[in-house]
Amino acid sequence: MLKVWGRNNSSNVQKVMWGIAEMGVPHERIDAGRQFGVVNEPAYREKNPNGMVPTVEDEGVVLWESNAILRHLARKHGRLMPASLADQARVDMWMDWQQTVLGQGVGPVFIGLVRTPAEQRDMPAIEKAKQASIAAVAILDAELEKHLFVVGNTFTVADIPIGIMMFRYKTLIPEAPARAHVDRWYQSMQDRPAFREHVSSIPLT
Structure with missing residues (x-):
């Protein structure tokens, strides 16, 4: 097991x-x-x-x-991975992007607002990280205009790490502008029982 x-x-x-x-x-x-x-x-x-x-x-x-x-x-x-090599490469690309771009914005916001006492927060740094997060989500929105999920029209493992970062983004940056394609996709993440069980039902700590 x-x-x-x-x-x-x-x-x-x-x-x-x-x-x-x-x-x-x-x-x-x-x-x-x-x-x-x-x-x-x-x-x-x-x-x-x-x-x-x-x-x-x-x-x-x-x-x-x-x-x-x-x-x-x-x-x-044999689940959640596209059949074509090109789409598998796109899965790798977007999962790497979660770590190198989206996570580099959302991560410092999480550390600053959740893990750091209020009196010790570096608010200019947190604001800078928020803006980096918002810029990253604009990139994601442009991609999601083309198809239903991050890689094509089928849910794949690429949606998972980005979905988790977006839960933190939506929770910690409520002032972020609406993004029609991201918001449509994120609602589909919220509708998945596994997302509710393992992500959105667990408080940020």
Whole structure:
């Protein structure tokens, strides 16, 4: 059985859990990280030398990095991955974009507003990160004008990490301008039971 180490309020763990739920993969999740500890124990560090979450063990294969885990599970189980090589490359592209562009804006907003006490917040830096997030979402909106989901007209693993970042974006930057295509797509994410179970029902902490 697939084992997942990580706390359920980690955005990166949520990626894996949402994907597992969509694919119907039998699994066991073990709390790890922050208040649960575990990640600094020698046995865990043997699996993941970074001491971060998530880590998975899948029939003897140990993996870390949430987007890589998602792609592995999608290919193994034949779910949520397009058939064509070109579309698989687009999945990789947009999942990388989540980390290198969208996440680079939303992440500092989350740290600044959720993890930092009010009296210690660097509000100019938070505002700069908000603007970077808004600019990133404009790029996503232009892509979603072309098709229903991030890569084509079928839900894929590319929608998962971006959907999680958009939950944080919508929660933490309510003043952001409406984007018709993103808003239509995000509503379809909210309508998915796995999103509600593993993302939107869990408070940001």
